[in-house]
Amino acid sequence: MSQTTATAAGVASPRRIASLALPALVVLAAEPLYVLVDTAVVGHLGRVPLAALAVGGTVLTLIAWLGTVVAYGTTGRSARRFGSGDRAAAVAEGVQASWLALGVGVLVALGMQVVGGALARTLVGGPGDVAAAAAQWLRIAALGAPGLLLAAAGNGWLRGIQDTRRPLLFVLAPNLLSALLCPLLVYPAGLGLIGSAVANAVAQTLSGGLFAAALVRERVSLRPRPRVIRQQLVLSRDLLIRGVAFQASFLSATAVAARFGAAAVGAHQIAVQLWFFTALVLDALAIAAQALIGAALGAGDDVGARALARRIALLGGACGVAFAVLIAAGAGVVPSWFSSDPGVRDQAMVAWPWFVALQPLGGVVFALDGVLIGAGDVRYLRNLTIVAALGGFLPAIWLAYGLDLGLGGIWAGLTLFVVLRLVALLLRLRSGGWAVVGAVR
Incomplete structure (x- = not known):
C-alpha cells in the first residue's frame, strides 16, 4: 500500500469520522433544540403569540437554510486547500465566504424591515393580530441574520480545516445564553413576544461575532476578493x-x-x-x-x-x-x-x-x-x-x-x-x- 493510501485509510477510520461527525451533530441539533425552548416559553403567553412565533420562525428557518448552503459550499473548498497543505488559503476561503454571508445577512435584515409586514400577512392569509405580532417579531429577530449567516460560513471553513472544537463552543454558548435570556426577557422584563425576538437576535449576533473573531485571530488578509466570492456564489x-x-x-x-x-x-x-x-x-x-x-x-x-x-x-x-x-x-x-x-x-x-x-x-x-x-x-x-x-x-x-x-x-x-x-x-x-x-x- 502506498503512503498516501495508507494515510487516507487512517483518516477514513470510523474513529476519525466520528470525531468530525459527533461535534457536527451537536451543532446541527443546537438550533432546533433552542427553537423548542423558545416555543415552550412563548406558548404560555397565549394562542396569538404562539401562532406569531410559528409564522416568524418559519421565515427564520428559511434564512438558516441559506446559511446551510453557504456552510456546505465553504467546507469543500476550504478542505481542499487544507488538504493541499495550505492552511492559510483554507482560512482565506472562510474570509471570502464570511464577506458573502455578511452581505446577504445585511440585505435580509434590511429587507425584513421593509417587507416583514407584507410577508407575515401573506403567510397568515390577511391582516390581524397574528400577522401584526409575527411582523413585529420577524423585524427584530431578522437583525440577527448577519450573525446567523456569519456563523454558517464560520462553521464551513472551520470544518474544512477539521477544527470541530471551536464551532461547538461558538454555537452552543450563544444558544445556551439565549435559552436563559428568553424567559427572563419574556416574563420578568415584561417584553412578551418581543423578548423572544431579542434573545434570538442576540444569540445569532454573538455566534457570528465569535466566528468573525476567530478569522481575525488567524492573521490572514481580510480583504474581499470578488473573483473568489463569485466562485463561491456559483457553488x-x-x-x-x-x-x-x-x-x-x-x-x-x-x-x-x-x-x-x-x-x-x-x-x-x-x-x-x-x-x-x-x-x-x-x-x-x-x-x-x-x-x-x-x-x-x-x-x-x-x-x-x-x-x-x-x-x-x-x-x-x-x-x-x-x-x-x-x-x-x-x-x-x-x-x-x-x-x-x-x-x-x-x-x-x-x-x-x-x-x-x-x-x-x-x-x-x-x-x-x-x-x-x-x-x-x-x-x-x-x-x-x-x-x-x-x-x-x-x-x-x-x-x-x-x-x-x-x-x-x-x-x-x-x-x-x-x-x-x-x-x-x-x-x-x-x-x-x-x-x-x-x-x-
Missing part, C-alpha cells in the same frame, strides 16, 4: 437550486396528503418530521465526509478519496439499518407520542413500512451527498435532484392522488425519489469522475 447557487427542488417536492407531498383528509395529512406530518430528524443525524456523517473528502482530494490522493467514499457509504448504510430497526420496533408506540387520534395512528401505520425501508437507502444517499459536496461535484447533485424530483417524486405523488392510492402512494413516491438518487450516486461513485484532485475545483 451556493447550485446547492440552493438543489434545495429548492427538495422543498417543492416535500411541499407537494404535504399538499397531496391534505387531499386525502385530516388523518392522512396528520400521519404524514408525523412520519415526515421523523424522517427529517433521522436525516439531521445522518447529515452529521455527510459533514464529516465533506471535510475528509475535500482534504484527501486537495492532497492529490484520489485513490484514498475513493476508499474513503466507500467506507463512508457503508457507515451511512449501517446507521440507516440501526435507525430502521429502532423505528420498526417503535411502530406500535411512536405514533401515539404525537397523536391520540386513532385515525391518525392507523394512517401512520400505512406510511410506517415505507419509512422503515427508507432508512438504509437514505443513510447511503446522505453519506454520498456529503462525498460529492466535499469533492465539489455539486452540479451533478443539482441536476440529479431536479431529475429525480421532476421525473420521479412529483409525478408519483400526483399519480397517487389521481388513482386514490392514499398515504401509501405518497410514501411509495418518496421511496422512488430516494432510489433514483441512490442508483445515480452509486454510478457516479463507481465512475470516479467526481474524484478530481487539486486545491480547488
